[in-house]
Amino acid sequence: DAGITQSPRHKVTETGTPVTLRCHQTENHRYMYWYRQDPGHGLRLIHYSYGVKDTDKGEVSDGYSVSRSKTEDFLLTLESATSSQTSVYFCAISESGSSTDTQYFGPGTRLTVL
Amino acid sequence: TQLLEQSPQFLSIQEGENLTVYCNSSSVFSSLQWYRQEPGEGPVLLVTVVTGGEVKKLKRLTFQFGDARKDSSLHITAAQPGDTGLYLCAGDLTGGSYIPTFGRGTSLIVHP
Numbered sequence: 001d002a003g004i005t006q007s008p009r010h011k012v013t014e015t016g017t018p019v020t021l022r023c024h025q026t027e028n029h030r031y032m033y034w035y036r037q038d039p040g041h042g043l044r045l046i047h048y049s050y051g052v053k054d055t056d057k058g059e060v061s062d063g064y065s066v067s068r069s070k071t072e073d074f075l076l077t078l079e080s081a082t083s084s085q086t087s088v089y090f091c092a093i094s095e096s097g098s099s100t101d102t103q104y105f106g107p108g109t110r111l112t113v114l
Numbered sequence: 115t116q117l118l119e120q121s122p123q124f125l126s127i128q129e130g131e132n133l134t135v136y137c138n139s140s141s142v143f144s145s146l147q148w149y150r151q152e153p154g155e156g157p158v159l160l161v162t163v164v165t166g167g168e169v170k171k172l173k174r175l176t177f178q179f180g181d182a183r184k185d186s187s188l189h190i191t192a193a194q195p196g197d198t199g200l201y202l203c204a205g206d207l208t209g210g211s212y213i214p215t216f217g218r219g220t221s222l223i224v225h226p
Contacts, residue, residue, distance in 0.1 A: 043202065044216070099164075102159045104159075105157050107155060108155070108156055
């Protein structure tokens with residue numbers, strides 16, 4: 001299994017509070033991704049990174065920011081959590097970022113915003 | 115608008131039955147991937163197809179990429195309870211740095 005961990009694995013928070021989710025990899029892969037998964041929508045890309053301090057927006061980036069100060073860590077921040085951000089969040093890594101490369105997914109973080 | 119449509123959305127079958135799930139789009143994909151996701155876990159890549167008409171086999175699973183690279187199918191022969199899970203297809207529309215587009219998935223339950 002690829003070395004990807006996500007923390008926390010579960011979190012309950014209140015509307016309006018900031019939340020940071022962490023993704024940590026031990027594979028030294030260049031590309032890292034944050035997705036959210038919701039019933040009826042499948043997996044949707046929030047942000048991705050193609051190197052240290054190099055990030056770009058995905059399909060559903062509003063309300064989210066990311067940072068990558070080290071190869072191994074990719075942080076997702078909800079500046080002011082809303083109930084619509086209740087979801088399961090997955091981090092993924094990829095060595096080359098190409099469409100034929102394997103994306104390895106972490107175990108997910110279940111976030112509930114009350 | 116969902117760029118990748120998967121069907122059926124749900125499938126409940128008995129062990130030993132065969133099944134096919136579909137992934138369709140009106141757009142051409144440079145490549146397409148199939149993943150399986152078990153409850154409480156992240157998706158795991160099963161296969162990548164890149165050439166129109168390509169067929170790949172993984173034990174009892176057969177994957178096909180349409181000739182026009184707009185659709186794909188996954189056929190499972192003699193399904194087993196261990197095949198239970200969410201099957202997702204994901205495609206690359208851009209052909210450049212991979213920004214995957216995922217379908218909503220087919221949830222499969224195989225009863226013993």
